[in-house]
Amino acid sequence: MWSFINLALFVAALSALVYFMVRARRNSRELERRLTELELEEDHVFDFLHGIGAAFSEGVRSSELHRLIVESAVRIMDGAAGALYLANKDCTTLTPSFITPGCPPFVTIPEHLQTHAANKQASLDSFQQLQPAVSGEGLIGECWLTGQFRTATAEEFSSGKSNSAIVGPLIYRHKILGVLAVANGGESVAFSDADLKVFRTIAEQSAFALYNEAIYFDAGEKKLLDRDLEIARDIQRILLPSEAPVFDGYGFSALSIAARHVSGDYFDYIPLTPHRLGVAIADVSGKGIPASLITAMCRGVLRREANESPLPSDVLRRVNRQLYPDIKEDMFISMAYLILDSSSGRVEMARAGHDAPLLYRASTGEVEKLSPKGMALGIDSGEVFNRVCTDLSFEMEPGDCILLYTDGATESLNHQGLEYGVERLIEALQSAAPQGAAQVVNCVADEVRNFTGTDLKHDDITLIAISKK
DSSP: OHHHHHHHHHHHHHHHHHHHHHHHHHHHHHHHHHHHHHHHHHHHHHHHHHHHHHHHHTTOOHHHHHHHHHHHHHHHTTOSEEEEEEEOTTSSOEEEEEEOTTOOOOSOOOHHHHHTOTTHHHHHHHHHHHOOBOTTSHHHHHHHHHOOOEEEEGGGTTOSSOSEEEEEEEEETTEEEEEEEEEOOTTSOOOOHHHHHHHHHHHHHHHHHHHHHHHHHHHHHHHHHHHHHHHHHHHHHHHSOSSOOOBTTEEEEEEEEOSSSSOSEEEEEEEEETTEEEEEEEEESSOHHHHHHHHHHHHHHHHHHGGGOSSHHHHHHHHHHHHGGGSOTTOOEEEEEEEEETTTOEEEEEEEBOOOOEEEOTTTOOEEEOOOOOOOBTSSSSTTHHHHOOEEEEEOOTTOEEEEEOHHHHTOBOTTSOBOHHHHHHHHHHHHGGGOHHHHHHHHHHHHHHHHTSOSOSSOEEEEEEEEO
């Protein structure tokens, strides 16, 4: 009796052992299969990361990077098609960046393309390449709006060739850079939650790659812009006088410093006759490239019109007539224009809204402001400008000195927010004028620099000193 019971217990124990061994082996096989799948997924993701890294090291173009992201995502997810949409600069729409041929539509499709197109897929492909995604519309627009990863059935994105899609935002530093979507084939198993986890990793790395692409692009654009600005500065330097003119009985010195790469200030010496020399100083409203373009235009017009009249006021009228149609409403040019006559010793001057030049009289040590009436160039077509622009005539005696300047000098600020001002400029002129034109320019530049405590970069600064020998 006991032997039978013992035998029954032994058989039961053996059966249980066999059952657990079989179950353990089955679990082991399942674990091995799952481990193999995980290793395969890791290999795919690693290949994706390697491909992205290689693309950057080789300096791949943006279009190639976008293609690489989509095709890699399709391959890793074992999908059939994919699409990448990127946010435009003002983040109002998502622009299709790369879409594989035959991709099901992830945006809203017009009814006539769905039903009446002769070659439906070709029409869909063409439409998708051009059609941006709008927030909240279609699968792409919905993902952009919600910022959520999800899977979708074919009914949700009007597909007859796929039974499932997976879509997710490309987010980096809390900003959605775009949306990535992958669709599977019609006979494939629908995407699962496990697939969604892998897709998240792909999307995260894609967003990082796109962010770095933008940085590299901006850096490249900045490098090109800096090069263009250097060229513009060289050209502007060529347009300005490289040395003082040789003109009987007078000495000249000038300095022009741009607040940025290029300047909105302009000065020029214009030979008119052997005994007559034109001297101009101008300041275009604003700074940088726009102002520099206007100065170049102003130079050409002034040089063309300078020989058409002996009167500075009439020259300025002609210049204004030429410039007015081409200057924007919010821009203008202030200018002072002098004509020196070495045979008579007289100076004729007109002013178009420019800061009044200063005249140092050696006989008294006093400084006069030269303030003939006038308004800035480019504000009025001529009806008012021609009426208010007048000439001022005076003589210079040996030791006298004229200082022309732009407001970048007088409006330079110190650390307390105080302006250098005209009074300090007059004091500097009085101190340096007896030593000649070059000393005046050097003295004023040093005084302004010492006053501000910085390099002369607050605004464009131009100085011209003319001394009578």
